[in-house]
Amino acid sequence: MNTSTVLQHRSYINEGYGLKSWLITHDHKRIALLYLISITLFFFVGSMAAAMIRLELATPSGDLVSAETYNKLFTMHGVIMVWFFLIPSIPAVLGNFLVPLMIGARDLAFPRLNLASWYLYTLGGGFTIGALIAGGVDTGWTFYTPYSSMFSNSYVVAVIVGVFIVGFSSIFTGINFIVTIHKMRAPGLTWFRLPLFIWANYATSVILVMATPVLAMTLSLVAIERILQIGIFDPALGGDPLLFQHLFWFYSHPAVYIMVLPAMGVASEIITCFSRNPIFGYRFMAYAILGIAVIGFLVWGHHMFVSGQSMYAGMMFSLLSFLVAIPSAVKVFNWTATLYNGTISFEAPMLYGLGFVGLFMIGGLTGLFLASLALDVHLTDTYFVIAHFHYIMVGGAVMAYFGGIHFWWPKMSGRIYPENWGRFSAIVIFLGFNLTFFPQFLLGYLGMPRRYHQYPEELQWLNEISSAGAVLLAVGYLLPLLYLLWSLRYGRIADSNPWKAKGLEWQALSPPIRDNFEDTPVVKEKAYAYIPEH
Amino acid sequence: MTDKHALTAEQFDDPEQEHEASTLGMWVFLGTEVLFFGVLFASYAVLRFNYPEAFAEASRHTNILLGTVNTAILLTSSLTMALAIRSAQLSKHKLTAGFLLLTILLGILFLGIKGVEYYGEYEKQLVPGLNFAYEGDNAQSIKLFFYLYFIMTGVHAIHVILGIGTLAVIAVMAWREWFSSDYFTPVELVGLYWHFVDIIWIFLYPFLYLVSRG
Ligand code: HEM
Ligand SMILES: [Cu+2]
Numbered sequence: 001m002n003t004s005t006v007l008q009h010r011s012y013i014n015e016g017y018g019l020k021s022w023l024i025t026h027d028h029k030r031i032a033l034l035y036l037i038s039i040t041l042f043f044f045v046g047s048m049a050a051a052m053i054r055l056e057l058a059t060p061s062g063d064l065v066s067a068e069t070y071n072k073l074f075t076m077h078g079v080i081m082v083w084f085f086l087i088p089s090i091p092a093v094l095g096n097f098l099v100p101l102m103i104g105a106r107d108l109a110f111p112r113l114n115l116a117s118w119y120l121y122t123l124g125g126g127f128t129i130g131a132l133i134a135g136g137v138d139t140g141w142t143f144y145t146p147y148s149s150m151f152s153n154s155y156v157v158a159v160i161v162g163v164f165i166v167g168f169s170s171i172f173t174g175i176n177f178i179v180t181i182h183k184m185r186a187p188g189l190t191w192f193r194l195p196l197f198i199w200a201n202y203a204t205s206v207i208l209v210m211a212t213p214v215l216a217m218t219l220s221l222v223a224i225e226r227i228l229q230i231g232i233f234d235p236a237l238g239g240d241p242l243l244f245q246h247l248f249w250f251y252s253h254p255a256v257y258i259m260v261l262p263a264m265g266v267a268s269e270i271i272t273c274f275s276r277n278p279i280f281g282y283r284f285m286a287y288a289i290l291g292i293a294v295i296g297f298l299v300w301g302h303h304m305f306v307s308g309q310s311m312y313a314g315m316m317f318s319l320l321s322f323l324v325a326i327p328s329a330v331k332v333f334n335w336t337a338t339l340y341n342g343t344i345s346f347e348a349p350m351l352y353g354l355g356f357v358g359l360f361m362i363g364g365l366t367g368l369f370l371a372s373l374a375l376d377v378h379l380t381d382t383y384f385v386i387a388h389f390h391y392i393m394v395g396g397a398v399m400a401y402f403g404g405i406h407f408w409w410p411k412m413s414g415r416i417y418p419e420n421w422g423r424f425s426a427i428v429i430f431l432g433f434n435l436t437f438f439p440q441f442l443l444g445y446l447g448m449p450r451r452y453h454q455y456p457e458e459l460q461w462l463n464e465i466s467s468a469g470a471v472l473l474a475v476g477y478l479l480p481l482l483y484l485l486w487s488l489r490y491g492r493i494a495d496s497n498p499w500k501a502k503g504l505e506w507q508a509l510s511p512p513i514r515d516n517f518e519d520t521p522v523v524k525e526k527a528y529a530y531i532p533e534h
Numbered sequence: 535m536t537d538k539h540a541l542t543a544e545q546f547d548d549p550e551q552e553h554e555a556s557t558l559g560m561w562v563f564l565g566t567e568v569l570f571f572g573v574l575f576a577s578y579a580v581l582r583f584n585y586p587e588a589f590a591e592a593s594r595h596t597n598i599l600l601g602t603v604n605t606a607i608l609l610t611s612s613l614t615m616a617l618a619i620r621s622a623q624l625s626k627h628k629l630t631a632g633f634l635l636l637t638i639l640l641g642i643l644f645l646g647i648k649g650v651e652y653y654g655e656y657e658k659q660l661v662p663g664l665n666f667a668y669e670g671d672n673a674q675s676i677k678l679f680f681y682l683y684f685i686m687t688g689v690h691a692i693h694v695i696l697g698i699g700t701l702a703v704i705a706v707m708a709w710r711e712w713f714s715s716d717y718f719t720p721v722e723l724v725g726l727y728w729h730f731v732d733i734i735w736i737f738l739y740p741f742l743y744l745v746s747r748g
Contacts, residue, residue, distance in 0.1 A: 228663035
């Protein structure tokens with residue numbers, strides 16, 4: 001077996017020891033690892049809630065937890081997964097680590113702001129978890145008024161404070177990325193030579209800085225309304241609850257692109273590398289990313305088809321929602337075209353990457369069902385919606401996140417993880433995922449509503465499949481935790497470019513030194529200059 | 535003159551890059567601020583559309599005299615701010631500190647007058663959540679107007695307070711001759727912020743005070 005060999009060079013990891021050197025670091029790579037640890041913890045907490053939900057739903061009668069506890073469970077699950085896992089995961093972990101490396105910079109533009117982001121993330125997380133421990137929240141992660149502002153007697157305000165704080169963490173990260181990508185690219189690295197991962201994080205940052213303040217202010221208004229019993233959302237007081245939904249979804253629809261755009265960036269890097277082929281239609285891929293980001297701001301009303309907004313608004317939003325399919329389809333076609341004629345090898349990151357493409361496609365196509373005004377009236381608030389967004393967000397974003405962690409693990413840790421375990425877990429996750437969530441399309445189509453802890457007998461078999469799948473999925477998620485940790489000590493030492501990939505980050509040592517590069521690299525070729533082997 | 539800002543922060547190649555990055559960062563931040571206030575303006579628009587008469591009636595209870603004086607004060611402070619930047623560029627340290635101090639004083643004056651206004655509204659029992667007691671058909675929607683009035687001017691006032699704090703730090707730095715014609719980014723950035731706060735007020739003033747007077 002492997003013997004543990006000591007890392008040879010001075011890297012960002014051994015540059016200072018002790019907790020303090022990490023907690024006051026300004027190094028984007030160390031901050032990325034701080035995020036990695038805290039985000040993993042939140043993922044675990046959110047998954048525990050999911051496990052409870054699935055356990056409850058294994059039987060038709062509500063026998064495990066009360067309706068009230070169930071409400072708190074799915075709220076906790078949603079709040080944690082959305083704000084403390086999905087939104088920050090790829091940008092804050094992989095983005096933080098890679099953005100400066102990929103553009104040949106020594107660090108992000110504002111390193112102290114970056115560290116502050118992490119502290120805000122932790123503080124906001126502390127608040128939210130505290131509120132959830134103190135008694136929980138039962139509003140759902142959407143905080144719909146007037147229930148959240150007037151009726152719910154749970155810890156709404158505390159959770160809102162937590163989400164508000166973590167929102168500023170997002171905003172700071174977004175500002176940092178935008179400025180860094182604009183101003184700190186290595187000589188020769190023009191916009192159209194940037195890796196697509198950078199484009200994706202750029203577009204994501206734009207969404208982050210434009211959408212998050214809206215959420216922050218809107219939730220503040222809910223909190224004030226709740227505390228003072230006056231406000232602009234409660235119809236009994238002359239307010240307008242639809243206003244809340246508009247403002248909420250103005251953030252929360254673009255938020256799904258905050259989750260999936262970086263995932264697309266990761267997938268692009270992986271697919272081009274493991275098919276040894278330059279990405280097909282590079283420019284269109286970049287434009288598609290921007291297109292998705294822009295159109296993403298125009299479609300929020302598709303969450304409100306049955307809310308009582310005007311029929312014409314519904315029709316407009318329906319039409320615009322279909323438009324998002326165009327750039328999304330461009331991306332899928334171009335990944336396929338990259339694979340076509342490529343020399344494909346199926347390493348673990350590639351399996352995750354391909355899993356991402358497949359699951360994202362199912363999620364996206366079912367999104368078209370939901371974007372159709374008439375169909376949505378039947379499907380809204382059923383498990384069809386749950387299945388749809390899990391395919392996009394869990395099948396898509398989480399898959400790509402795991403793929404990215406595997407792909408860049410040698411760079412981050414300086415070690416190689418055990419490849420066969422990586423492949424195995426990718427397959428387990430893919431199977432577990434489909435087993436968990438595919439039945440939910442059927443359940444939703446048959447009319448099982450979301451957010452109920454009981455359901456009619458006939459639906460039990462589908463729910464049982466789903467619950468069994470969740471167990472498999474959980475195993476798939478736990479495996480990487482084990483073998484990645486194992487590899488930190490026993491894994492083979494990685495050289496600087498174990499995948500023979502293109503991109504500046506692979507020119508840095510593994511793990512990189514504090515300043516990333518000995519000398520500022522100069523870029524002379526376009527992105528993904530792989531030489532196809534046919 | 536010694537340039538106390540001798541070193542460029544380590545992540546940058548040169549002072550020019552540092553300056554450009556900081557400036558862009560400030561602009562993006564102000565972009566987020568626009569959207570932050572945007573929620574309040576959107577809410578205002580919706581409610582005013584729903585209750586036009588009530589909003590007109592309510593705005594007649596705001597103190598237009600003090601509001602107008604405050605507008606003038608804030609505009610003047612933008613001028614002194616611009617002069618501070620100009621003198622920092624010319625390496626006139628004491629003058630820079632002086633203009634910054636003047637800006638701070640105008641900011642404090644603004645807050646003071648705002649406080650007097652708030653007190654007036656308190657006496658007229660127009661503060662929702664505290665002592666709102668208004669008679670008439672439109673009372674409920676007028677309450678919403680005043681709720682928005684306090685939130686909007688309140689959030690704006692918080693921005694003024696933060697601005698004053700930052701200005702104070704910058705003023706001390708200017709006094710200690712930190713800035714020069716080579717390096718005046720912080721003065722410029724806090725100036726941008728201050729102008730932004732000013733611009734927000736330029737929108738608040740007509741919306742809250744002038745809705746339908748005249
Ligand atoms: C083991 C895997 C998972 C299972 C079994 C699961 C199960 C569920 C269920 C049953 C609901 C619906 C609750 C309801 O409305 O009745 C739900 C909601 C949700 N899940 Fe998951 N989930 C899993 C993983 C994830 C992950 C990994 C994420 C994000 C990364 C996620 C994000 C969400 C979100 C955002 C909601 C919406 C909550 C709401 O309805 O308001 N889930 N999940
Ligand atoms: Cu949406």
